[in-house]
Structure formats: structure tokens, C-alpha cells
Amino acid sequence: MRGRLRYDDVVLCAPVTVPYERYSSQSAHWWAGRALRVLADVTGLGPRDFDGFCFSSFSAGPDTAVGMVQHLGLSPRWLDHIPTGGASGVMAMRRAARAVQCGDAQIVACVAADTNHLDSFRQTVAGFSRFSQDAVYPYGSGGPNATFALITDHYMRTFGIGREAFGKLCVAQRDNARSNPLALQRGVLTLDAYLNARPISDPVHLYDCVMPCAGADAYIVTTPEVAQRLGLRMVRILSTIERHNAHPQDKVQWRGGWTMDVDDLWAMAGVGPQDVDVLQVYDDYPVIVAMQIDNLGFCPPGEVADFIRRTDFTITGDLPLNTNGGQLSAGQAGAAGGFQNVTEGMRQILRQPLGDQVPDARIAAISGFGLVNYDRGICTAAAVLEAVA
Amino acid sequence: MTLRPRPEKRDPLQRKVERHVPAGLRSRAMHAMSARAAQGRFVLQQCVECSAVTYPPRDICPVCWGELAWRDQVQGATLLAETTVRVTTDLYFRAHMPWRMGTIALDAGPVALAHLSRNLTVGGRADVRLMIDKGGNAALFAMAAGEEPDMSDKQWREFVVPVRDRTILVTDGRGAVGQAVVAALQAAGAASVVVGLPAPAQPPAALAGLTGVRIVPLDLTDTRSVSECLTDIAGPLDIVVNTARFVRRGDGLIDQKHALDVTVLGLLRLTQGCAPMLQGRPSGAFVDIVSSAALAPDAGFPAFSAAQAAHLSLLQSFRHQMRGSGVRVMTLFTGPVDDEDHQSVPMPKVAPSRIAKGVVDALEGGREQLCVGDAAVDAMARWSDDPALYIREKNL
Structure with a gap:
């Protein structure tokens, strides 16, 4: 197999978040437009300046990225639509980076936008995928809570991990959210409150669940020359990985596709988990956070329960985790939930945080997880980013 | 004719509970x-x-x-x-x-x-x-x-239709099949079995003295009789078992007309009357006993076969009409029955008690379709495998 090309001469800039709202009467198109407008305010670029556009959304139907470019007045020479939800932030990055690196585009806007109407969640869950319609939703219609309850139940039995470990992750993320003015949930969360919360789908309880909301996240991928001209601070990509439908033989999901590519991730990056200053992982449920910590090599395989017990995940801790509060506290804005790990990771190493700054942050590890097509998440991706000094 | 007490009592002033069904979108x-x-x-x-x-x-x-x-x-x-x-x-x-x-x-x-x-x-x-x-x-x-x-x-x-403590209408108690069905439902714990009897038939001895069984006039060829019977039930109606049929050899016009009136128009009168009653119940069901001659005609019983085919067609439509309400429409296929209608037909024939057991099995097992007896099983297997061949070979 040919060796992989490094991500030379390409950078990420201008992480933006359009403040999330629990419910919105606006459309996904509006949220995407707001994201571009905020990008424009930050970069000084206008509709004609973006020659690449990468879009991710669940609620833009019937439109795709195609409808979106005409709706938003873009005229790109490179276009991509990424329907992979929680993995879309890293996937957009790796596609756009190669396009810029190869000269197919010079300035790519990567945008994830979703709205949340009063009945959006039910409709999204009821019609999520063909396998889900046929073989998941009719079994109690618990939605993702029930699917992840089964994964959590199995994970707890397999790895001897208890609710207090998941609780520690959720409480740490809430502590991190308290300084983020955009987080939807910023009240104090104690471990007791976590453990005594009402059951939603056993063993998943209230604070294991994200709050669906409307919102948008975006960033641009461009050349260092353009970034310098625009006066933007830059992040370089040290490495990325991506995998879909890994380990189909596992009867219940206990690991993700990261395990197939994690060696490649760190080898290409030239750094290891011990060098990571901030870790931003997809957190639809804490069991998936634990799975990523394990699968990305932050602890020896199978020892995540012990690792959680002895690690401080707050902004000033040993391994600052989901420093904006993650989706568990900031809210899950549909596909933007798969972008906020990228935008928050960039912000921390660019020293432009929404809330508190992780001291001396230079290297961020980002991990995405998306699309429960049937009984498990199908798409996984990860990236290691470094601030350009 | 004493009635068993119903364990469930509904306050008539209470707002009716609306019933929903699981999402139906499938590949x-x-x-x-x-x-x-x-x-x-x-x-x-x-x-x-x-x-x-x-x-x-x-x-x-x-x-x-x-x-x-x-x-x-x-x-x-x-x-x-x-x-x-x-x-x-x-x-x-x-x-x-x-x-x-x-x-x-x-x-x-x-x-x-x-x-x-x-x-x-x-x-x-x-x-x-x-x-x-x-x-x-x-x-x-x-x-x-x-x-x-x-x-x-x-x-x-x-996923099933419990029989115990339910109110059930059996549409025709004249024949051996109807009587066996009543006895089986009663034995399975039905609270009340209302049995239809078209005039001028007399109450059959087989039904005399059964607890919870009540005989009422019901003639499926008469719209007024159907609505009077359903009104007379007055309370909740959970299950309807349609045992009415009209079996004659040959294709005499008079017989054909009556067969269609009982089996086709009669089914419409019945379903249109009872559907709203069944829809209000937590486990409403309509069970019908259909001859496998509905699948392919028996040339010895052309009028009967035609009426059964039309009957099956209406029944399938009724099933789809009821989908949104959760009312189950069940089909029991039978071959020739060992009763007064099939005196001239050689064995094997299915015993009325087998059919009655099939009715209870279909309800309590949640079976949308059940073939009772060897002849019905064989007919369904051949028809499913090769309908064109089955229609030819059935009358060779």
C-alpha cells in the first residue's frame, strides 16, 4: 500500500458556533446561512470568495448541499455533502484538506447546520434509516436512548464498569460547560444527582442523554498563504483516520472502527496520547466517550474504568475532555454535534475559547462517531491537530 | 342463561381511551x-x-x-x-x-x-x-x-387476542361448526358469548345450559337484523367470529344468490356494523372461517366457491381497513367439514371441534392466518407453490 501524504500546506481556521437554541422556528437553511455569515464576519470573506463548500445536516430535506449552494448564493468549484452526523466534522476536514492541498479548491467552508422544531426529534427518529424503520423503531420506539441502553448494558457487563464512572465523565463535562456562555445546560451537576436521575431506558438515565437542539458549527480549510493574508490564526492537521462498518462480527458494539486505524493515527501524527492537551470526543452517551478513550489508546485496552477513576477530565485536569461541555451539556444540534468537537478543539489550541482556556494547550485530539443505522454506530473518525505557532 | 361477571368495569362518563398502533413504515x-x-x-x-x-x-x-x-x-x-x-x-x-x-x-x-x-x-x-x-x-x-x-x-x-373475560359474537349457531366454536370459546373463559340464530331456527340443544352463552336473533341477509343484534349486545364487543356460510352443490341460481347474500353481502353488513365497536377495544379481533375453495374453485361446488372467493377478497380489504386501528382480522382456512353440509364428500374432512380449537388457537396465538386440517394445509401449500397448477389439478 502507498504511504499516506502528510497534510502539508493546508490549515484550518476560523472555528465558529452559532449559539444553539433548544427549539427553533428557523430552517436548517437559515442556520447554515447564519454560520456562513459568522464566518464572513470573522474572515472578511464573501459568498464569491468560497470556492469550496462542504455541508452536513439531517434537517435540510429535501435539499442537499446542491440546494444549499443555490439557496445561499455560493458558486463553489468543489462541493461535498457529508451525511455522517457525529463523524462529519473530521470527515469534512479530511476531504476539504485534500482538495485544498491538491489545488482543487482554495477556501473551503465546512458547515454543519440543523434546526430543531417541536416535533423534529420524533420525526427524525421514526424515519432515520431503513434498518431502523424495519428492525429498531418498532421495538418500543425508545429511539437512540434504547439503542445506546443496550450498548451500555453490554459494555457495563463486559468491562465491569459502573454508572459512577459514566457519572464522573458527565459531571466533568458539566463542570467544563459552566464557563461556556453558549452551553444550554450550565447548572451544577453532582454525582449524586447523576446517579439518582430518573431512568430513561435502563441503564441510561436522564443525565446520560443529550438535549436535542438547533445550531450550527463551521470552520474553513485553506492554504497558509490565504490564512496569513486574512490575518487568521491557523491549525495544522497532524493526522486523521476514518472507518465505516468496522467489526460487523461483534454481536453487540463494544469497540469502534478506531481500533483498526489507531496505530496509523499516532504514527502519522508523530505524537502519542500522552502529548494530547485537549481531547474532544463525540459524546451522545458517556459509554461512547469511554469507548473512544479506550480505543484511541489513552488507556490500556479494557482498563477504561480504572483510567476514568484516576483521571481529572476538567479544564484544569490531567486530560481536559469536551471542554465546551460537549453535547451532554452544550446541546446536540444534529449534525453540528459532529462538528463541535472540531470547532472546540481548534478554539482551545488557538487560545480562542468560548469559556475557560486549557492552560498551554497546543495539541488537540478530535474523535467522531456517527450514524446508528441499525444496532450500532457505523462511522468513526479521528484527527490530531496542532496550533501553528 | 346466566352471564359471567365482567372483571373490567368502564365508567360511561369517562373520556374514551384513544388507541394507537405502532409506526407502520417498512421496507x-x-x-x-x-x-x-x-x-x-x-x-x-x-x-x-x-x-x-x-x-x-x-x-x-x-x-x-x-x-x-x-x-x-x-x-x-x-x-x-x-x-x-x-x-x-x-x-x-x-x-x-x-x-x-x-x-x-x-x-x-x-x-x-x-x-x-x-x-x-x-x-x-x-x-x-x-x-x-x-x-x-x-x-x-x-x-x-x-x-x-x-x-x-x-x-x-x-401480540395476541386473549379470550378470557371477553365478549364475543358468534354469528351463526345453527350448524356444527358454530356450536363447536361457541363451546370452545366458553371453555376458554369468555365472559359472554352471544350467538346469532337466523329465524326460524330453534335454539339448538347443544347450546342449552352453557354458562355465559346468550342466543339472539341474527340474519346476515337482513341489514336491520344485523344492526338490531349489535345494538342488543349493548356493551363492549371484543371479538366477532363469523361462522355463517351457505354450502350447496352445483351452481343453481337461487343457491348462488343466497350464498352471495349470506357470505358476501352478509360479511359487509357485519363488518360495517361491528367495526366501530371492535375499534374501541384494547384487543379487538374479527375471525372468519373461509373454505380453501376461495383459493381455487371446487367444480363440484361452483356457487359456493365463487361466494367464498368474493368473501376472502372482502376480508382482505377489511384487514387493511382495520390496520390503523389495531383490530386484528384473522382467516381460518378449512377444507370440507365433517358436517351436514358435506354429507356427499368423502373423507378426509375436518371435524367441527378442530375448527373450534383453531379459532381459539388463532386468537390466543395472534395468528393472522391459520389452516385447519390436512386438506386446508395441503391446499395452501399447493396454491402457494404454484397457483396455476393447483387450479388445474384440483378439479382433475
């Missing part, structure tokens, strides 16, 4: 699975080339991209993970929370999500049944290995 492949589940089969798709078994339903083999075919499979499984769903945005399940479901590893190969019985625990062995849910679609239900269905399990009750 075409899933509908193919449901069609087989309706026949009581436990099937999964299997690749005709590499033999891999697959689930959820696909359109091509995920192992070798070969063609898939539906095959009967072993029903064993192991429970891998479980949850009790307590919150949902779906109206049907919201009315039935909490709901237990889990991940099972089928002995046939694939992993599936399934509804769980109360007695099945993680790591335990399971027997899996392919049921029809309230919305009319196939659903896997796993119970502990060797466990008998538990009629007090509220999840299981959503």
Missing part, C-alpha cells in the same frame, strides 16, 4: 417477512449461493452479493443485552410504558432486537417467535427457552 423486504409471519412461519433471508443468513431484511447478500430467499430457520437464541424503555415520543408505546426489549443472538446467525418476555434474562437461552404487531407488521418476540406464553404478560398480550 418492501420487511413486508415480505411480515407476509410469511402472518402464515405462522419463522423465516429469515438466506443467500441462495453462500447460504449466509441475514437480518434486518436486505435486498442482496452482504457476504457475496448473491440473491436472497426466505427460508424457515431455527428459533433458538441467546439474550445479549436488555433495556426497559421508559420514555418514548411514540403514542402507541407511550401508552404501554415501560417496555422491555433486548439484543438477541439468533442461533440462525444474525443479531436482532426483540420484544422480551418477563422471564428472559441476559445470558439466558430464548425461544423466538415471529409475531404480528398491532400495526400488522412482523416482530420478533423472545421468551425464555421452554416457557409457555403468559397471558398475564402485558407485552405478550399486545
Whole structure:
């Protein structure tokens, strides 16, 4: 197999978040437009300046990225639509980076936008995928809570991990959210409150669940020359990985596709988990956070329960985790939930945080997880980013 | 004619409970699975080339991209993970929370999500049944290995039609079949069995003295008689078993006309009258006994066969009309019956008591379609395999 090309001469800039709202009467198109407008305010670029556009959304139907470019007045020479939800932030990055690196585009806007109407969640869950319609939703219609309850139940039995470990992750993320003015949930969360919360789908309880909301996240991928001209601070990509439908033989999901590519991730990056200053992982449920910590090599395989017990995940801790509060506290804005790990990771190493700054942050590890097509998440991706000094 | 006391009492001033059904959106492949589940089969798709078994339903083999075919499979499984769903945005399940479901590893190969019985625990062995849910679609239900269905399990009750404590109308008590059905329902614990009797028939001796059985005038060829009978029931009506038929040899016009009046127009009078009553019940059901001559005509009984074919057609439409309300429409196929209508037909014939047992089995087993007796089973097998051949060979 040919060796992989490094991500030379390409950078990420201008992480933006359009403040999330629990419910919105606006459309996904509006949220995407707001994201571009905020990008424009930050970069000084206008509709004609973006020659690449990468879009991710669940609620833009019937439109795709195609409808979106005409709706938003873009005229790109490179276009991509990424329907992979929680993995879309890293996937957009790796596609756009190669396009810029190869000269197919010079300035790519990567945008994830979703709205949340009063009945959006039910409709999204009821019609999520063909396998889900046929073989998941009719079994109690618990939605993702029930699917992840089964994964959590199995994970707890397999790895001897208890609710207090998941609780520690959720409480740490809430502590991190308290300084983020955009987080939807910023009240104090104690471990007791976590453990005594009402059951939603056993063993998943209230604070294991994200709050669906409307919102948008975006960033641009461009050349260092353009970034310098625009006066933007830059992040370089040290490495990325991506995998879909890994380990189909596992009867219940206990690991993700990261395990197939994690060696490649760190080898290409030239750094290891011990060098990571901030870790931003997809957190639809804490069991998936634990799975990523394990699968990305932050602890020896199978020892995540012990690792959680002895690690401080707050902004000033040993391994600052989901420093904006993650989706568990900031809210899950549909596909933007798969972008906020990228935008928050960039912000921390660019020293432009929404809330508190992780001291001396230079290297961020980002991990995405998306699309429960049937009984498990199908798409996984990860990236290691470094601030350009 | 004493009536059994009903355990359930409804306050007539209370707002009626609205009933919902599970979401109905399914792929075409899933509908193919449901069609087989309706026949009581436990099937999964299997690749005709590499033999891999697959689930959820696909359109091509995920192992070798070969063609898939539906095959009967072993029903064993192991429970891998479980949850009790307590919150949902779906109206049907919201009315039935909490709901237990889990991940099972089928002995046939694939992993599936399934509804769980109360007695099945993680790591335990399971027997899996392919049921029809309230919305009319196939659903896997796993119970502990060797466990008998538990009629007090509220999840299981959503997939079947309990007979105990229910009010049931049997439309024609004149013949041996009607009388056997009444006796079987009564023995199965029905609270009240209302039996129709067209004038000028006299109450049959077989029904005399049965607890909870009440005989009322009912003539399906008379619209007024049908509505008077249904009005007379006055309370909740849970189940209707249609035993009315008119069997004569030949194709005499008078006989044909009467057969159509009883079997075709009579079915319409009955369903149009009772549908609103059944829709209000938690487990409403309509069971009909249909001759397998509805599938392919018996040239010795052309008028009867034609009426049965039209009858089956209307029954299938009625099933689809009832889908949105959760009322189950069940078809019992029979061959020639060992009764006064088939005196000239040689054996094998199916005993009326077998048909009566079939009615209870279909209800309590949640079977959309059931063939009772060797002749009906054979007819369905031949017709399913090759309808054109079956129509020819049946009358050779």
C-alpha cells in the first residue's frame, strides 16, 4: 500500500458556533446561512470568495448541499455533502484538506447546520434509516436512548464498569460547560444527582442523554498563504483516520472502527496520547466517550474504568475532555454535534475559547462517531491537530 | 342463561381511551417477512449461493452479493443485552410504558432486537417467535427457552387476542361448526358469548345450559337484523367470529344468490356494523372461517366457491381497513367439514371441534392466518407453490 501524504500546506481556521437554541422556528437553511455569515464576519470573506463548500445536516430535506449552494448564493468549484452526523466534522476536514492541498479548491467552508422544531426529534427518529424503520423503531420506539441502553448494558457487563464512572465523565463535562456562555445546560451537576436521575431506558438515565437542539458549527480549510493574508490564526492537521462498518462480527458494539486505524493515527501524527492537551470526543452517551478513550489508546485496552477513576477530565485536569461541555451539556444540534468537537478543539489550541482556556494547550485530539443505522454506530473518525505557532 | 361477571368495569362518563398502533413504515423486504409471519412461519433471508443468513431484511447478500430467499430457520437464541424503555415520543408505546426489549443472538446467525418476555434474562437461552404487531407488521418476540406464553404478560398480550373475560359474537349457531366454536370459546373463559340464530331456527340443544352463552336473533341477509343484534349486545364487543356460510352443490341460481347474500353481502353488513365497536377495544379481533375453495374453485361446488372467493377478497380489504386501528382480522382456512353440509364428500374432512380449537388457537396465538386440517394445509401449500397448477389439478 502507498504511504499516506502528510497534510502539508493546508490549515484550518476560523472555528465558529452559532449559539444553539433548544427549539427553533428557523430552517436548517437559515442556520447554515447564519454560520456562513459568522464566518464572513470573522474572515472578511464573501459568498464569491468560497470556492469550496462542504455541508452536513439531517434537517435540510429535501435539499442537499446542491440546494444549499443555490439557496445561499455560493458558486463553489468543489462541493461535498457529508451525511455522517457525529463523524462529519473530521470527515469534512479530511476531504476539504485534500482538495485544498491538491489545488482543487482554495477556501473551503465546512458547515454543519440543523434546526430543531417541536416535533423534529420524533420525526427524525421514526424515519432515520431503513434498518431502523424495519428492525429498531418498532421495538418500543425508545429511539437512540434504547439503542445506546443496550450498548451500555453490554459494555457495563463486559468491562465491569459502573454508572459512577459514566457519572464522573458527565459531571466533568458539566463542570467544563459552566464557563461556556453558549452551553444550554450550565447548572451544577453532582454525582449524586447523576446517579439518582430518573431512568430513561435502563441503564441510561436522564443525565446520560443529550438535549436535542438547533445550531450550527463551521470552520474553513485553506492554504497558509490565504490564512496569513486574512490575518487568521491557523491549525495544522497532524493526522486523521476514518472507518465505516468496522467489526460487523461483534454481536453487540463494544469497540469502534478506531481500533483498526489507531496505530496509523499516532504514527502519522508523530505524537502519542500522552502529548494530547485537549481531547474532544463525540459524546451522545458517556459509554461512547469511554469507548473512544479506550480505543484511541489513552488507556490500556479494557482498563477504561480504572483510567476514568484516576483521571481529572476538567479544564484544569490531567486530560481536559469536551471542554465546551460537549453535547451532554452544550446541546446536540444534529449534525453540528459532529462538528463541535472540531470547532472546540481548534478554539482551545488557538487560545480562542468560548469559556475557560486549557492552560498551554497546543495539541488537540478530535474523535467522531456517527450514524446508528441499525444496532450500532457505523462511522468513526479521528484527527490530531496542532496550533501553528 | 346466566352471564359471567365482567372483571373490567368502564365508567360511561369517562373520556374514551384513544388507541394507537405502532409506526407502520417498512421496507418492501420487511413486508415480505411480515407476509410469511402472518402464515405462522419463522423465516429469515438466506443467500441462495453462500447460504449466509441475514437480518434486518436486505435486498442482496452482504457476504457475496448473491440473491436472497426466505427460508424457515431455527428459533433458538441467546439474550445479549436488555433495556426497559421508559420514555418514548411514540403514542402507541407511550401508552404501554415501560417496555422491555433486548439484543438477541439468533442461533440462525444474525443479531436482532426483540420484544422480551418477563422471564428472559441476559445470558439466558430464548425461544423466538415471529409475531404480528398491532400495526400488522412482523416482530420478533423472545421468551425464555421452554416457557409457555403468559397471558398475564402485558407485552405478550399486545401480540395476541386473549379470550378470557371477553365478549364475543358468534354469528351463526345453527350448524356444527358454530356450536363447536361457541363451546370452545366458553371453555376458554369468555365472559359472554352471544350467538346469532337466523329465524326460524330453534335454539339448538347443544347450546342449552352453557354458562355465559346468550342466543339472539341474527340474519346476515337482513341489514336491520344485523344492526338490531349489535345494538342488543349493548356493551363492549371484543371479538366477532363469523361462522355463517351457505354450502350447496352445483351452481343453481337461487343457491348462488343466497350464498352471495349470506357470505358476501352478509360479511359487509357485519363488518360495517361491528367495526366501530371492535375499534374501541384494547384487543379487538374479527375471525372468519373461509373454505380453501376461495383459493381455487371446487367444480363440484361452483356457487359456493365463487361466494367464498368474493368473501376472502372482502376480508382482505377489511384487514387493511382495520390496520390503523389495531383490530386484528384473522382467516381460518378449512377444507370440507365433517358436517351436514358435506354429507356427499368423502373423507378426509375436518371435524367441527378442530375448527373450534383453531379459532381459539388463532386468537390466543395472534395468528393472522391459520389452516385447519390436512386438506386446508395441503391446499395452501399447493396454491402457494404454484397457483396455476393447483387450479388445474384440483378439479382433475
